[in-house]
Every structure is written in C-alpha cells, then in structure tokens.
Amino acid sequence: MHHDHDQSSATPPLTYAAAGVDIAAADNLVERIKRLAAPTQRAEVLGGVGGFGALIRLGGYRDPVLVAGTDGVGTKLLLALQWGQLAGLGTDLVAMNANDVLCHGAAALFFLDYLAMGQLETDKATTLVQGMAEACAAIGCALVGGETAELPGMYHDGLFDLAGFCVGVVERDRLLDGSRVTAGDLVLGLASSGVHANGFSLVRAIMARCGAQATTMVGGLPLREILLAPTRLYQPAVWPLLQNDLVHAMAHITGGGLMDNLPRVLPPGLQIHLDRGSWPLPDIFGWLRQQGNLDEATMLQTFNLGIGLCLIIPPHALEQSQRLLQEAHVASWVIGGVAECATAQGNSPRVVLR
Numbered sequence: 001m002h003h004d005h006d007q008s009s010a011t012p013p014l015t016y017a018a019a020g021v022d023i024a025a026a027d028n029l030v031e032r033i034k035r036l037a038a039p040t041q042r043a044e045v046l047g048g049v050g051g052f053g054a055l056i057r058l059g060g061y062r063d064p065v066l067v068a069g070t071d072g073v074g075t076k077l078l079l080a081l082q083w084g085q086l087a088g089l090g091t092d093l094v095a096m097n098a099n100d101v102l103c104h105g106a107a108a109l110f111f112l113d114y115l116a117m118g119q120l121e122t123d124k125a126t127t128l129v130q131g132m133a134e135a136c137a138a139i140g141c142a143l144v145g146g147e148t149a150e151l152p153g154m155y156h157d158g159l160f161d162l163a164g165f166c167v168g169v170v171e172r173d174r175l176l177d178g179s180r181v182t183a184g185d186l187v188l189g190l191a192s193s194g195v196h197a198n199g200f201s202l203v204r205a206i207m208a209r210c211g212a213q214a215t216t217m218v219g220g221l222p223l224r225e226i227l228l229a230p231t232r233l234y235q236p237a238v239w240p241l242l243q244n245d246l247v248h249a250m251a252h253i254t255g256g257g258l259m260d261n262l263p264r265v266l267p268p269g270l271q272i273h274l275d276r277g278s279w280p281l282p283d284i285f286g287w288l289r290q291q292g293n294l295d296e297a298t299m300l301q302t303f304n305l306g307i308g309l310c311l312i313i314p315p316h317a318l319e320q321s322q323r324l325l326q327e328a329h330v331a332s333w334v335i336g337g338v339a340e341c342a343t344a345q346g347n348s349p350r351v352v353l354r
Contacts, residue, residue: 020152025120029148032126036133037143044109045142054144056110063172067106071096071254072163075200076228081158083214083224086124089162090131091230092197096254097166098139099309102235103250103265105176105242106168108141114163115148118155128162131230139235141166178265180248181338185312187262187272188321189279189335190237192308194229198255199302203227206292219283226284234309237328244324246317253304260301262310263350271341272351279333282306300353312338 047055073092080086098108136143214224249265262272325332341348
C-alpha cells in the first residue's frame with residue numbers, strides 16, 4: 001500500500017522566530033520606547049507612539065511653514081560600536097536633523113527615527129532611543145515614533161543603521177531662506193563640540209594608518225572622549241537671536257565643511273570672505289591634519305574645524321548676538337563677511353579664503 005511521506009516528523013514548520021525575527025522582543029521594546037518618549041510630548045501631539053502614524057495639530061500659527069529634514073550619523077556609529085559607547089549617538093541623530101531645520105528659523109516640532117538591526121538587541125536599541133528622547137526634551141521637540149526593523153541577513157555582527165526625520169515649524173514671515181543676506185553682513189561662527197558626525201570615514205582611515213586607539217591621547221583627552229562627543233544642539237542658544245530678529249541666514253556646517261555649506265544660503269551675486277585664522281582650531285583637527293597629511297582643501301571640505309553653525313547677521317546685531325550666545329555658554333567668533341562678487345559673470349568662487 002502506498003503511504004504519503006509524513007512531512008511533519010522530518011521537517012518542522014518554519015516560524016518567524018526561526019527565520020530570525022523576534023516579535024516578542026519587538027513588543028517589549030515598543031513598551032520601553034513609549035515610556036522614554038512620553039516626557040517629550042508637546043500639546044500639538046494628538047496621538048503618540050504605537051499607532052500607525054503620529055498625529056500632530058498645528059494651532060496658534062498665523063501662516064505656518066513646515067520645514068522637514070532627514071539625516072543619519074554616518075560611520076561615526078562604527079566607531080561607537082567598536083568602542084562600546086552608543087549613548088551619544090541618539091543626540092547626534094537628533095542634532096544632525098534639528099540643526100538643519102533650525103537653519104530656516106524653524107523650531108523642531110517632532111522627530112522620528114528608523115533603526116535597522118540584523119537581530120533585535122533590545123538594550124542597544126533602548127540606549128539609542130533614550131539618547132534621542134533626552135536630546136528631543138532638551139530642544140522641546142516631541143519624539144513621536146519610529147521604526148525598529150529586524151533584518152536578518154542584511155546586517156551582520158551586531159551592525160545596525162540609524163536614520164532620523166525631523167519636522168519644524170516657522171511663521172512664514174520669520175522664515176530664513178537666504179533672501180535677506182546682503183553685502184556687509186558678518187559671518188558669526190559658533191563653536192562645535194568637536195567633529196560632530198561628519199568625516200568619520202576619513203577619521204577612521206587616519207586612525208588605521210597611524211594605529212591610533214580609543215585611549216590615544218590628543219590635547220590631554222583620549223580619542224574616545226573627543227571623537228564620540230555628541231553633536232551640539234544649537235536651538236536653545238540660537239532661539240533668543242531669532243526671537244530678536246537678529247539673523248539673516250544660517251548654515252549648519254556638516255558634510256562638505258565651511259566651503260560647501262556656506263554657499264547654500266547665499267543669494268546670487270554675493271560671496272563670503274572667510275578669515276582662516278579668526279577662530280581657534282581645536283586640537284583634534286590639527287592632529288587629523290598631521291596624521292593624515294591632509295591638505296587645506298581637504299580639511300575645509302571634510303570637517304567643521306571647530307565651527308558647527310554659522311549665522312549671517314547685520315553688523316548692528318553683533319554685540320547683542322554675542323551677548324546672548326555667551327549667556328547660553330556657546331563661544332562665537334566673527335569669521336568672515338559677505339561681499340559682492342568680484343566678477344559680474346557669476347563664476348566667482350562663493351567662498352574666498354583671506
């Protein structure tokens with residue numbers, strides 16, 4: 001007699017868990033995230049973490065403009081993983097996005113994150129989200145949700161990726177779009193907290209070349225402390241200047257450095273003259289230049305060189321701006337000025353070093 005081969009005894013049925021996805025762990029993480037996100041909520045948030053989307057109402061504005069940005073933290077996260085120090089990455093993620101939105105004069109309204117891991121590591125994910133929640137709270141921004149994706153086969157050996165999304169709001173008549181910038185304006189450079197989150201592929205290549213470790217000392221501090229210092233959140237320091245209408249434009253100095261980010265806020269026919277020696281270069285950048293044998297152009301287009309945000313302001317606003325920044329404990333220097341282009345053809349360099 002012919003018998004059907006009994007499949008069940010030979011090959012057990014596959015489950016999602018066996019394929020590498022742990023739903024129970026994900027549910028546990030969502031509960032943790034809800035607790036972390038709760039203190040960051042604002043009155044505008046109608047529905048927070050846990051729904052399919054976050055609900056935000058816009059009341060109290062005459063003519064609101066939404067400003068949206070997205071960014072990650074680049075290969076800084078590889079160093080953070082290597083050195084087992086993930087706590088600062090949440091701040092980096094929020095800052096890279098919120099500082100961009102701030103450049104248009106907008107206050108960060110809400111933030112979402114996307115975290116992809118090969119295998120869900122609840123403690124790692126919690127550390128990252130806790131950092132995001134603390135950074136959001138510091139700037140009055142609501143952490144309204146995100147996505148934690150478990151992608152077996154995509155990320156190996158504990159690697160993961162991180163992206164953030166931020167939406168801010170500004171009254172249309174207070175929007176900064178570069179149109180107010182005029183010849184004679186000053187460029188005020190605000191101190192960075194270090195390398196922030198750009199240029200880390202070059203940093204890592206330099207470290208590999210010279211054999212530097214987490215404990216290598218530069219200017220009296222270990223590299224671990226210098227390189228993993230979180231990106232500065234500029235909104236609290238800059239907000240009083242915006243309230244007083246002191247700022248014509250703003251540039252967040254990220255990938256591309258001063259040379260690529262300053263021109264983004266310049267109207268046609270104008271250029272920026274940058275005084276190279278007008279601010280102190282933090283030790284880490286001197287070390288990177290020396291160890292990597294980097295030329296000036298590479299330095300200026302890769303790193304912030306100690307200037308994390310530039311404000312373009314009229315000369316009459318300088319004294320008040322610097323006083324307000326000092327009260328917020330952010331160092332600033334006049335690092336250049338705006339002038340009319342030397343040639344009328346429009347092919348003049350947008351940033352000129354002097």
